[in-house]
Amino acid sequence: MIGVQFGAGNIGRGFMAHLFRESGLETVFVEAREELVRALNSRGWYPLRLLKKDGSSVDLKIDKVRAFLPSEKEKISQAISAAKIIATAVGAHNLPAIAPFLAAGFAQRCRESGEAINVLCCENLKDAPQVLQNLVLEHLEGEEERKFVAEKVGFVGTVIARMVPVVDARFGVDDPLFLVAEHYYRLPYDAKAVRGEMPRIVGLVPVKNFxxxxxxxxxxxxxxxxxxxxxxxxxxxxxxxxxxxxxxxxxxxxxxxxxxxxxxxxxxxxxxxxxxxxxxxxxxxxxxxxxxxxxxxxxxxxxxxxxxxxxxxxxxxxxxxxxxxxxxxxxxxxxxxxxxxxxxxxxxxxxxxxxxxxxxxxxxxxxxxxxxxxxxxxxxxxxxxxxxxxxxxxxx
CATH class of the missing domain: 1.10.1040.10 (N-(1-d-carboxylethyl)-l-norvaline Dehydrogenase; domain 2)
Known part of the structure; x- marks a missing residue:
């Protein structure tokens, strides 16, 4: 079972992929930075340090990860078609750039399984779910595909509250893949926006009044x-x-x-x-x-x-x-x-x-x-x- 994560930055690696891994999912990143993609694929894991309120910390090895560049369109579409969950953490200004990949993947999913899927929008934009849905629909021409997205793809708002500070020399770790985050798991999401059934993912909390x-x-x-x-x-x-x-x-x-x-x-x-x-x-x-x-x-x-x-x-x-x-x-x-x-x-x-x-x-x-x-x-x-x-x- 896989989760597709658009964006391998602080939230993508420091929160979402961690929750996916703890929930038994493999994470497939879609990331534009070539060096980061190469490093993730070469190693197959990255270190994450969680900092607790009591002053202690725990070092984790987040494995079962791989990454695709935007140029690998067919592989991205196949991953979306097979995914249990999708998440975005790319920055609101980059939503137009990922919409074509989502559209192609949903079109393939529509043809192959027709199963419902949800996209967790982890963006600092109030209307990100609606914005992303509209962008995806613009890239779909077939009526059946558009109907599939409208009825079986949930664009789900989330409230990101885990703090992920910028990593530098003060943490004493010389590793380009190393990340630090607080030991906080709660991820509220808009329960009313879900299509089908949300998979069981550690930390996810359904909220009716989003x-x-x-x-x-x-x-x-x-x-x-x-x-x-x-x-x-x-x-x-x-x-x-x-x-x-x-x-x-x-x-x-x-x-x-x-x-x-x-x-x-x-x-x-x-x-x-x-x-x-x-x-x-x-x-x-x-x-x-x-x-x-x-x-x-x-x-x-x-x-x-x-x-x-x-x-x-x-x-x-x-x-x-x-x-x-x-x-x-x-x-x-x-x-x-x-x-x-x-x-x-x-x-x-x-x-x-x-x-x-x-x-x-x-x-x-x-x-x-x-x-x-x-x-x-x-x-x-x-x-x-x-x-x-x-x-x-x-x-x-």
Missing amino acids: VAEMDRKLFIHNLGHAVLAYWGYLKGYRYIHEAINDEEIASILDGAWQEVSKALLQKYPDLDPKEHTELVKDLRERFANPLLMDTVQRVARDPLRKLKPQDRIVGAAMLCMSQGIFPNFVALCLAAALLYDWPEDQEAQKLQELIVAKGVKAVLKEVCELDPESDFARRVLEEYQKLCVRKKEWRK
Whole structure:
């Protein structure tokens, strides 16, 4: 039994192939990087280190893997036709590139077995399943094939929460295939999007209210990361686990989580409050794991994207206000994000150029799509001015 994994990067190897292997599946990667494909095929396995919250770690050998280049179209189609499950982790901008391969594989599957199959979309794009389905249908001409995809291929959204830090010399392993990830298995997926029967795969959790699960990931996990990254950067910390051990930053994190948790539980009454509380507690412990050595700059990168109205910070504020909750602590996160000026982050430099050229109010209006005269924006501006003063003190 095989699982086809499009993308052999951090999530592809650091999460999905690991779950496939623990579930008894062979993983067939489809990967564009020739050196990586060659290395995987030559060795037939790769090392994965899982880092636990208690400070221990476990080294795994992920075997039963092989990889194809995009040029090996017939082999890819055959793998898709025979697969038990398919997953994508290629980046939303690369979905158009993999759609033709999926279409050809589904056409072959339609002819050969006609069995239903599901595609786990592990992409940082809210509408990735629908986008990918539409792209695949564009490459199918036969009515029977299009009907097969529409009725028997599930394009299933997932919520990826396993943290996979960038591997470098600090982990002390000189192996181009070596990966590090946190010891976290939970992978929620949209139960309503499944076609046929989902195979038993370790870690997969069916979720009926998938929109609520996505909002929780964005406004708890991603917002929490943003608080730690932007405040951690201002106060001169290198790693996320250092930032969460700062008493002031931890209090802002907890305050933001309390605001957003209350809003989430009000908006989605089918969420279990006890389960939610345990999830937040677990996440706090995971963020504090020193073994991850997740850098502040990695988590803070691309601030312009993260300041958009539907993203983790402003989106969390809008959620709170829609439920009658004023997001005081979320405002502190936004104020800190506006000061992010890491020299090696092009988006951070563009943000600061915008502030110099047009002012902070203009950025709140044009990037965040906030009314600069609203109570929330006024709160952000007030805290921004305070942080400008404190930033100078911290950097003396």
